[in-house]
Amino acid sequence: MLDFPRWKTIGISIILLLGILFSIPSFLPEKTFEKLPSFAQTKVNLGLDLAGGSHLLLEADLADLQKTQLSNMEKTVRTAMRGERGADDDIAIGELSTAGGKISFLVRDQAQLDDARDRLFKETQGAGLTGQRDWNINIVDSTRIVMTPTSAGRTQAVAHAMDTARDIIDRRVNALGTREPTIIREGNDRVVVQVPGLQDPTALKELIGKTARLEFRMVDENADPNEALAGRVPVGSEIVPYAEGEGNGASFEVLRRQVMISGEQLINAQQSYEPQNNQPVVSIRFDSAGSSTFAKVTSQSVGKRFAMVLDGKVLSAPSINEPILGGSAQISGSFSVASANALAISLRSGALPVKMTVVEERTVTPELGADSIRKGAIAGIIATVTVLTLMFVVYGRFGIYANIALAFNVALIIAIMAAFNATLTLPGIAGFVLTIGAAVDANVLINERIREELKRGRKVFQAVELGYSEASRAIFDANVTNVIAASLMFWFGSGPIKGFAVVLTIGIITSVFTAVTVTRMFVAHWLRTKRPTTINI
Amino acid sequence: MRLLKLVPDDTNIDFLKWRKVASAMSIILVVISIALVAVRGLNLGVDFVGGQSVRVEFTQEMPPIDDIREKVGDIGLGEATIQQFGSDKAISIRTALPDGDKAAAEQAGQQLVAGIKKAFPTAKTGSVETVSGKVSEELLRTGAISLALAMLGISIYIWVRFEWQFGVGALGRLFHEVALTFGFFAVTQLQFDLNSVAALLTIVGYSLNDTIVVYDRIRENLKKYRKMEIIPLLNLSINETLSRTVMTSVAMLLALGTLLIFGPDVIFGFTAAILLGVFVGTYSSILMSTPILVWLKVGPGSFVPRTSAGNEGAERVAGKSDDGAVV
Numbered sequence: 001m002l003d004f005p006r007w008k009t010i011g012i013s014i015i016l017l018l019g020i021l022f023s024i025p026s027f028l029p030e031k032t033f034e035k036l037p038s039f040a041q042t043k044v045n046l047g048l049d050l051a052g053g054s055h056l057l058l059e060a061d062l063a064d065l066q067k068t069q070l071s072n073m074e075k076t077v078r079t080a081m082r083g084e085r086g087a088d089d090d091i092a093i094g095e096l097s098t099a100g101g102k103i104s105f106l107v108r109d110q111a112q113l114d115d116a117r118d119r120l121f122k123e124t125q126g127a128g129l130t131g132q133r134d135w136n137i138n139i140v141d142s143t144r145i146v147m148t149p150t151s152a153g154r155t156q157a158v159a160h161a162m163d164t165a166r167d168i169i170d171r172r173v174n175a176l177g178t179r180e181p182t183i184i185r186e187g188n189d190r191v192v193v194q195v196p197g198l199q200d201p202t203a204l205k206e207l208i209g210k211t212a213r214l215e216f217r218m219v220d221e222n223a224d225p226n227e228a229l230a231g232r233v234p235v236g237s238e239i240v241p242y243a244e245g246e247g248n249g250a251s252f253e254v255l256r257r258q259v260m261i262s263g264e265q266l267i268n269a270q271q272s273y274e275p276q277n278n279q280p281v282v283s284i285r286f287d288s289a290g291s292s293t294f295a296k297v298t299s300q301s302v303g304k305r306f307a308m309v310l311d312g313k314v315l316s317a318p319s320i321n322e323p324i325l326g327g328s329a330q331i332s333g334s335f336s337v338a339s340a341n342a343l344a345i346s347l348r349s350g351a352l353p354v355k356m357t358v359v360e361e362r363t364v365t366p367e368l369g370a371d372s373i374r375k376g377a378i379a380g381i382i383a384t385v386t387v388l389t390l391m392f393v394v395y396g397r398f399g400i401y402a403n404i405a406l407a408f409n410v411a412l413i414i415a416i417m418a419a420f421n422a423t424l425t426l427p428g429i430a431g432f433v434l435t436i437g438a439a440v441d442a443n444v445l446i447n448e449r450i451r452e453e454l455k456r457g458r459k460v461f462q463a464v465e466l467g468y469s470e471a472s473r474a475i476f477d478a479n480v481t482n483v484i485a486a487s488l489m490f491w492f493g494s495g496p497i498k499g500f501a502v503v504l505t506i507g508i509i510t511s512v513f514t515a516v517t518v519t520r521m522f523v524a525h526w527l528r529t530k531r532p533t534t535i536n537i
Numbered sequence: 538m539r540l541l542k543l544v545p546d547d548t549n550i551d552f553l554k555w556r557k558v559a560s561a562m563s564i565i566l567v568v569i570s571i572a573l574v575a576v577r578g579l580n581l582g583v584d585f586v587g588g589q590s591v592r593v594e595f596t597q598e599m600p601p602i603d604d605i606r607e608k609v610g611d612i613g614l615g616e617a618t619i620q621q622f623g624s625d626k627a628i629s630i631r632t633a634l635p636d637g638d639k640a641a642a643e644q645a646g647q648q649l650v651a652g653i654k655k656a657f658p659t660a661k662t663g664s665v666e667t668v669s670g671k672v673s674e675e676l677l678r679t680g681a682i683s684l685a686l687a688m689l690g691i692s693i694y695i696w697v698r699f700e701w702q703f704g705v706g707a708l709g710r711l712f713h714e715v716a717l718t719f720g721f722f723a724v725t726q727l728q729f730d731l732n733s734v735a736a737l738l739t740i741v742g743y744s745l746n747d748t749i750v751v752y753d754r755i756r757e758n759l760k761k762y763r764k765m766e767i768i769p770l771l772n773l774s775i776n777e778t779l780s781r782t783v784m785t786s787v788a789m790l791l792a793l794g795t796l797l798i799f800g801p802d803v804i805f806g807f808t809a810a811i812l813l814g815v816f817v818g819t820y821s822s823i824l825m826s827t828p829i830l831v832w833l834k835v836g837p838g839s840f841v842p843r844t845s846a847g848n849e850g851a852e853r854v855a856g857k858s859d860d861g862a863v864v
Contacts, residue, residue, distance in 0.1 A: 049664075049803075057672065202647055359669040361646060368592065368663035372801035379800035383792040390788055393541045427735055430796060430804055434739065434811065437792030441746060441785045448781040455546065474753040477698055478746040481691045485742025488690070489735055492683035497735045504739070536540060 004524035012521055015513075016408050022415035042418040046196075047425035047499050050373050052366030053196035054204060058169070060162060060189040061355040068354070069149065069157050070098050073135065075259070077103060077147075080119045091116050095144075103147040104140075116145060124153075158189065161353040166191050168352055172207050191356065201363055207342065208356065214263035216294070219305040219317055223254035243313035243333070253314050255307050260297055265290030271340040274332055280340040282331040291327025299323040310343075376429035383433050384410070391440055395447045396536050401522045402443035405514040409439050412510040413503065422506070425499030435507030441478075442515035445471040451537055460535055461527060468520055475516065482508050543787060544780035552775050553768050556828035563713055563825055570720025577723045580620070582730030583631060585677045587670035589614075589646050590631040592663040592803075593653055599626050600657065612652030614645055620728055627663070627802060629728070634669065680734040684715070687741045695745075695752070700840070702833035703752050707745060710826040714744055714817055721813050727806040736810035743789075743811075744818030747782055748826045754778050755830070756840055763837050771827050779823075786819040 025033055026043040033043065048055050074096065081091045091112045096105040107113050117137055124135040124147075134153025138146045149157075162185055169191055170183045182194040198204060220237040228239055233254065241252045268285045286294055297306070298320045307317040308331055315333050335343070388406065391399035413435065417424065450467030458466065486508065489501035526532075583590045602619055609617040609630055618631040630653065634645055646667040653660060668676075688711045696704025718737055722729045754774040762770060793812040800808060 059669075059671075358667070359672045361665065361667040363666075364664040365662070367661070368594075368803070372803055375799060375801040379796045379798075382799055383795040386791045386795060387788050390791060394543065394784060396540050426801060426804055427732055427807060430800070430808060430811075431739075433792050433796045433800070434743070434789075437789040438743060438746070438785075440788050444781050444784045444788070445750065448778075448784070451780075452777065470757075474750045477694075477753065478749045480694060481745045481749065482742040484690045484694060485687045485738045488683040488687045489738045492679045492738075493731065493735060497731055500735050500739075504742075 004521055004528075009521060012518060016412075016518070019408060019412040019415040022418055023411040026414050026418050042421070044414060044417045045421060045423040046369070046373075047423045047428065047496055048194055048196060048362070048369075049364050049426045049496050050369045050424065050429075051196050052199065052364050052369040053194065054198040054201040055360075055362040056193040056201060056205065056208070056358055057186070057360035058191045058193065058208060058356040059359045060158075060165065060191075061357065062158060062189055065158065065161055065354040066101060066149075066154070070101065070103065073103055073147065074098055076123050077105065077120065080123055081116065091119075101149070104144055106144050110142060113139060113142070113145070120145070120147065162189060162191070164353045165356060169193060169208055169356075173204065190359075197366065199363070199365055201361065205358055205361075208358075213311055213352075214266065215259045215309040216261040217255045217257075217259055217307050217309055218297070218301065219307055220254045220256050221304055225252075225254060228254045240307070240309060240312065240314050243310065243315055253307055253317050255309070255314070260306065261286065261290050261293050265293075269344045271337065271344045272330075274330065279332065280335040280337045282335070282340050282344050284329055284331060286327040288327075291325075294327060294329070295323060295325045372426050372429070376426070380429065380433050380436070384436055387436055387440060391443070395443075397526075398443070398447050398450070398519075398523070398537050401519045402440055402447070402515065404522065405443070405518045406436065406439055408518060409507075409510050409514040410436070412514065413506050416506050416510065417503070422502050423499050424503070425496040427496050427500035428503040431500045431503035431507065435504065435511060439507065439511035439515055442471070442475045442512065443519060445475055446516070446519070447537060454535070454537070460532055464523060464527065464535075468516070472516060475512065479508050479512055542780070543783050548776045548779055549772075550776060550779075551772055552823055553772050553828065553831070555824060556831065559824035560828060563821070566720070567713055567716045570716045570723065573723035574719050577726070579719070579722050579729040580726045582728040583666050583668045583673065584730040585673050585680070587668050587673040588631055588633045589649055589665070589667040590629050591649055591653060591665050592627060592629050593657070594627045594661045594663055595657070596626075596659050596661065599628070602628075605630070605657075608656040609649075609653065611656070612649060614649055614652075634667070676731065680731070684734065684737055684741070687738055688712070688715070691741065691745055695749070699752055699756060700835065702830055702835045702839070705833055706752075706826045706829035707748055709829050710748060710821050711741055711745070713821055713825055714740055714814060717817050718810055718814055721810065722806075725809075727809065732804060732807040733810060736807045736814070739811050740814030740818070744814055744822075746785070747818055747822035750781060751775060751778050751822055751827060755827070755835075759835075759837060759840050765837070767831060767836055771830065775823055775827060782819060782822065786815060789815045
């Protein structure tokens with residue numbers, strides 16, 4: 001007990017000193033904090049429930065993703081069968097269907113069957129580590145080719161789509177100009193978006209919710225609108241409604257299903273003004289492949305109409321007056337500057353590869369958060385003072401030691417949270433108060449044991465020694481059970497509860513250190529210098 | 538200075554005398570709790586049933602609840618559940634989400650907030666939560682799993698560190714406490730949400746502190762007094778640790794009581810549940826987890842070495858080296 005080596009004292013003192021130093025920045029006002037050198041700029045983050053802000057959980061529509069995957073492959077099949085431009089190597093196919101999540105088509109000339117399969121092999125790739133391909137290609141009845149997506153292919157497609165979606169959402173949210181948003185993937189098909197300080201998530205949701213799938217498709221000039229409405233739509237075409245307020249009285253267009261250019265081929269989009277009438281428009285520019293397709297189509301189809309389709313709604317269907325060779329175009333419509341800007345942002349940040357819906361939303365206003373912090377702080381201070389008083393009244397000198405240790409404990413918890421950039425949430429404040437109540441438990445155990453050993457007639461040194469050693473076993477076991485509970489909370493919990501688990505775990509570790517090791521240092525020092533023969537405990 | 542003693546020296550209370558009464562009471566309370574949960578049900582928050590919940594704070598006099606209910610009903614999102622928070626001017630208004638249509642469900646939150654603002658222009662909406670049915674089912678499932686895992690994990694740890702009887706004792710006691718906490722939520726109809734699960738996990742973790750301290754002392758005494766009958770030995774162990782049990786409970790109650798009174802009303806239910814857990818925990822470490830040991834026939838033989846002689850010494854040394862590990 002008495003031999004508390006010097007190196008240990010120095011080590012403990014350094015830890016405590018660092019704890020105090022690194023807990024200070026968290027209490028400084030914003031302005032003072034910014035003046036600190038960068039290494040000292042570590043502070044406890046406030047969770048959304050304290051700082052205010054919006055939390056959104058988005059879920060991908062995987063069925064929609066599969067449909068997109070299928071239709072992309074359908075396009076690939078058509079292109080592959082058409083063969084090289086100019087070369088006379090088309091493979092005639094027919095009866096192409098995408099029913100049942102498979103692609104199935106007839107190869108008219110049986111002699112070309114193997115050639116067709118080889119071309120498709122080049123278009124499908126390996127997926128995953130097992131060497132599995134992303135599509136299985138089978139020949140059925142010696143006439144048809146049936147392609148089915150493999151599970152590895154599906155998994156890869158989902159993972160890829162989710163990564164892309166995360167990046168796109170990230171860019172869109174950042175375009176809103178909010179501070180420090182967090183956007184992370186969660187699980188298989190979800191993305192979490194957290195924007196501190198945001199009070200009304202409507203704009204955010206609209207921005208994220210927009211799939212902004214831009215397509216350029218030809219208008220089917222041969223279709224009779226009335227026939228189409230009656231359900232007789234020409235093969236390869238479909239009815240697409242106009243977006244609200246567009247179309248000059250027409251409510252829909254009959255468009256070819258085949259997509260001429262898709263949004264991925266867009267490289268820039270920005271809000272500008274139409275020179276003639278100063279109306280806000282969105283100017284777009286295609287990449288080289290997109291530009292050449294656009295040039296080709298517009299050259300071939302002068303006098304015909306094409307449609308710009310955004311998220312399954314026709315924005316406008318202008319006639320092609322002349323070939324557009326430069327790869328730039330304008331989308332006009334009844335835009336305001338703001339709505340043209342919003343469209344430009346969502347176009348620019350690319351199309352979401354998959355439809356996302358909000359499945360969980362939590363918003364807290366900064367006022368409510370500030371109120372929680374204030375009340376939490378008041379409760380924390382009163383609780384601390386009460387517990388400190390109790391410890392002093394019951395254990396005297398040993399209570400003071402425990403109280404000093406408790407103060408160090410508070411500083412250490414804050415310092416560690418700041419160092420790891422951990423987030424303090426509202427339940428975290430409760431965890432903090434709870435830790436204060438529980439932290440003294442170790443000292444209660446030790447002190448009660450010392451009392452007991454003294455009653456049994458042991459000498460002071462021996463009683464203190466036994467108090468620490470015998471109590472430590474129970475302290476250790478009790479804290480392990482707390483860590484078990486806290487780690488399950490961390491695994492299970494979402495934001496605020498994770499924050500609670502973090503505070504609890506840090507508090508458990510620091511409280512064992514301060515309540516056992518630090519008080520032991522004080523007691524050892526006191527015993528060594530004063531050598532009391534009786535103690536009041 | 539004369540120091541305060543919460544518990545007089547050398548108590549010799551025959552706690553085990555009441556074990557049958559206490560067990561009967563505990564069983565009755567557990568049964569009542571389960572029945573209450575079954576009959577009255579829990580007031581599940583949006584976290585677990587899905588839907589949307591808006592916290593509304595009135596800056597002036599709060600209109601009558603029925604008036605609010607009626608006006609919220611007019612918004613067209615169905616019947617609203619209205620719950621008061623700790624303070625008398627804040628309420629939470631909860632409605633279900635429109636079925637099926639995802640887009641409509643996404644709009645519903647805004648619709649509710651806008652509707653409330655229109656009906657009560659002076660009210661402030663503090664927080665808005667919307668949880669879809671699918672997410673709420675998942676939350677409920679993971680919540681149940683983590684609670685079960687925590688109880689099992691802790692019991693297994695106790696079993697490994699002590700003997701199987703102690704593990705069973707811990708599990709029985711945890712079940713008792715969790716059941717009573719559920720009963721508490723059923724009686725008070727406080728909202729049961731994610732925070733409540735966190736509260737339960739906290740109770741599971743913390744309330745066992747007491748049990749471990751008592752069990753640790755029982756283990757020590759079993760080795761020390763080989764000849765002593767089990768019931769006096771258990772009584773002795775409880776009495777020896779009584780002042781610590783009371784002192785820690787008082788400290789926890791003071792800290793949590795302060796939080797309950799002065800703390801944010803948003804976590805009122807959370808704090809209340811933990812407070813109750815600590816209270817019940819003190820009772821059950823004395824009158825629940827120890828009597829179980831009698832029925833499971835823990836005796837002087839429990840910690841006697843079965844494999845090799847000298848195990849006791851090993852235990853002792855191990856006890857000390859734990860201390861070293863902690864330091």
